[in-house]
Amino acid sequence: MSEGPKPAPESKPEAKAAPPKPQPKPEAKAAAPPLPPDQAPPADLALPAFVAALQSGVAGAVEQVSYWVGDWTVIVAAERFAEVCTFLRDTPGCQFDYLSDLTAVDWPARAGKRFDLVASLYSIRLRHRVRVKARVAEDEAVSSVTGVWPAANWLEREVYDMFGVTFTGHPDLRRLLMPLDWQGHPQRKDYPLEGPGELLMESPQDWLKARQAAAEVGVK
Amino acid sequence: MHTDTPLPMFDTDELVINMGPQHPSTHGVLRLVLKLDGERVIDCDPVIGYLHRGIEKLSENRDYTQIILLTDRMDYVAAATNNLGYVQTIEKLYSLEVPRRARYIRTVLSELQRVASHLLWLGTHAADLGALTVLLFGLRERELVLDLFEEYCGARLTYNTMRIGGQPVDVPPGWDKKVLAFCDVQESKLPEYEQLLTGNRIFMERTKDIGVITAADAIGVGLCGPPLRASGVYRDVRKDEPYAAYDEMEFDVPLGVRGDTYDRYLVRLEEFRQSLRIIRQAVQGIPEGPIMGKAPRLIKPPAGETYHAIEAPKGELGYFVVSDGKSVSPYRFRVRPPSLCNLQALPQLVRGHLVADVVALIGTIDIVLGEVDR
Numbered sequence: 001m002s003e004g005p006k007p008a009p010e011s012k013p014e015a016k017a018a019p020p021k022p023q024p025k026p027e028a029k030a031a032a033p034p035l036p037p038d039q040a041p042p043a044d045l046a047l048p049a050f051v052a053a054l055q056s057g058v059a060g061a062v063e064q065v066s067y068w069v070g071d072w073t074v075i076v077a078a079e080r081f082a083e084v085c086t087f088l089r090d091t092p093g094c095q096f097d098y099l100s101d102l103t104a105v106d107w108p109a110r111a112g113k114r115f116d117l118v119a120s121l122y123s124i125r126l127r128h129r130v131r132v133k134a135r136v137a138e139d140e141a142v143s144s145v146t147g148v149w150p151a152a153n154w155l156e157r158e159v160y161d162m163f164g165v166t167f168t169g170h171p172d173l174r175r176l177l178m179p180l181d182w183q184g185h186p187q188r189k190d191y192p193l194e195g196p197g198e199l200l201m202e203s204p205q206d207w208l209k210a211r212q213a214a215a216e217v218g219v220k
Numbered sequence: 221m222h223t224d225t226p227l228p229m230f231d232t233d234e235l236v237i238n239m240g241p242q243h244p245s246t247h248g249v250l251r252l253v254l255k256l257d258g259e260r261v262i263d264c265d266p267v268i269g270y271l272h273r274g275i276e277k278l279s280e281n282r283d284y285t286q287i288i289l290l291t292d293r294m295d296y297v298a299a300a301t302n303n304l305g306y307v308q309t310i311e312k313l314y315s316l317e318v319p320r321r322a323r324y325i326r327t328v329l330s331e332l333q334r335v336a337s338h339l340l341w342l343g344t345h346a347a348d349l350g351a352l353t354v355l356l357f358g359l360r361e362r363e364l365v366l367d368l369f370e371e372y373c374g375a376r377l378t379y380n381t382m383r384i385g386g387q388p389v390d391v392p393p394g395w396d397k398k399v400l401a402f403c404d405v406q407e408s409k410l411p412e413y414e415q416l417l418t419g420n421r422i423f424m425e426r427t428k429d430i431g432v433i434t435a436a437d438a439i440g441v442g443l444c445g446p447p448l449r450a451s452g453v454y455r456d457v458r459k460d461e462p463y464a465a466y467d468e469m470e471f472d473v474p475l476g477v478r479g480d481t482y483d484r485y486l487v488r489l490e491e492f493r494q495s496l497r498i499i500r501q502a503v504q505g506i507p508e509g510p511i512m513g514k515a516p517r518l519i520k521p522p523a524g525e526t527y528h529a530i531e532a533p534k535g536e537l538g539y540f541v542v543s544d545g546k547s548v549s550p551y552r553f554r555v556r557p558p559s560l561c562n563l564q565a566l567p568q569l570v571r572g573h574l575v576a577d578v579v580a581l582i583g584t585i586d587i588v589l590g591e592v593d594r
Contacts, residue, residue, distance in 0.1 A: 034545075034547075034551060036525075036542075037543075037544065037545065039523075039524060068524040068525060068526060069315055071525075071526050097439050098439055100442075100527070100529065100536065100538055101527065101538055101554070101556040103540060103554045103556075105542055118540065120527045120538065120540065127461075129461075149440055149442065150441045151440065151441050153564065154560065176269065177272045177593060177594075179269070186274060186277055187276065187277060191277075193277065
């Protein structure tokens with residue numbers, strides 16, 4: 001049996017209407033700027049021994065205790081940050097001898113105290129972790145913890161470089177990653193991510209001012 | 221420490237010289253400002269930041285999935301462990317369960333990565349000290365690991381091979397046999413390196429009692445990974461805070477005694493054997509099951525923050541991520557790079573040694589400048 005000639009392909013009807021043009025999304029209205037999510041620990045969870053020891057050992061220093069996905073955080077007063085760190089390192093039952101990390105978080109929307117200074121501590125002997133947080137104002141200096149853990153040296157330099165938080169008693173507070181003559185502190189939330197070349201590269205602060213001035217008069 | 225005083229008839233003067241940033245032994249763009257008294261180093265000030273790309277800032281403006289790719293570019297000779305640390309951090313923020321099969325594959329990949337990273341370290345460290353053959357040997361075996369990675373994910377250097385919630389692809393058929401074959405090859409090559417270095421008189425002279433750091437100093441200055449263990453500190457994130465499938469693996473943590481450059485070499489050499497042991501167990505024990513957990517399509521973790529650390533080949537690699545719960549990018553993305561914390565100990569290590577030992581000591585802390593500067 002021979003196959004008949006194939007019918008001429010019909011001219012296909014318009015398959016489907018052209019997809020709707022993607023509408024440019026209206027610029028999301030300025031959402032409320034975020035604030036730190038310091039969740040309170042669940043009521044049925046017992047405080048670990050080192051938090052209890054800290055609360056009784058350094059009276060009044062712990063402002064808040066927070067807990068999230070297994071991490072304990074104690075929020076302490078900035079002026080007692082070094083004191084708390086020394087206590088946590090030296091007290092039996094705490095023994096946080098290892099400074100894993102020291103960094104900061106910028107919360108520009110928070111009134112007064114703009115930065116969170118965050119130290120992640122670990123105890124090699126007892127194998128537990130805790131985060132110590134201190135709220136720091138923009139023009140406030142925190143006492144350095146380089147005397148507690150020498151490891152804090154470069155980490156504090158980085159915090160100073162990236163956020164502009166200053167430390168008193170630091171042996172050598174210079175910029176770490178950015179060039180020494182750099183202006184501005186790149187990890188701040190109001191620091192521009194990118195911009196028009198030269199002025200930004202040469203003096204980001206001037207560029208920032210120009211941009212803010214332009215925004216105020218409504219020029220894009 | 222060498223503290224011989226100069227002979228009275230000679231007047232010595234302090235000399236400040238720059239080593240780097242374009243120096244073959246600095247493993248990238250590291251500049252050391254050395255203060256010398258004759259050939260002895262009095263002080264050393266590492267200047268870093270030449271490779272700073274602002275990965276933390278950039279990540280705060282990318283969404284959670286795009287960041288996996290950025291983490292590849294930090295420690296670019298150990299991209300798989302960088303991926304692993306990051307995806308686990310986000311999984312922890314979500315409290316997301318990862319299927320057991322994916323966790324096993326991750327374990328295999330991260331141990332293969334450790335072998336590859338240590339091979340590169342071994343080769344370059346030995347080459348810095350004048351033993352070029354070991355570099356060729358190291359690169360030869362590293363090539364085999366890269367081939368395995370290429371077969372698994374298609375890339376040889378920057379893998380981008382983990383996803384939040386699981387693994388993007390399953391192991392190719394027959395891959396496990398090749399991994400086991402590689403383990404046999406690698407194990408048979410280890411005596412070759414030992415023959416060239418362990419008993420080599422020149423190597424021993426160049427490394428023994430060079431850059432000694434005590435356990436207490438090492439902990440205080442924040443050393444991590446093999447350099448910390450070489451000082452006799454039992455600290456391995458894989459044992460202390462197990463992740464992936466390490467809690468189901470049997471392995472030992474090699475420790476050093478004296479904390480000098482030679483011990484750091486011995487510790488890493490033993491880590492080869494332990495890594496191969498883990499790879500064998502993991503690749504033979506890969507269970508059946510899905511490779512992807514129930515991760516949402518749009519990654520937007522609930523508001524919260526966490527710090528998660530893994531044992532990268534260089535040491536404790538930590539990620540600190542703050543999510544505001546509303547945005548698809550992290551509010552704060554912070555990397556705790558092991559290389560940075562190890563490099564910080566360099567001035568303490570080189571003080572009092574000869575200029576030639578500086579080269580050995582840069583090699584022994586095993587830094588990658590892409591990770592130091594981010």
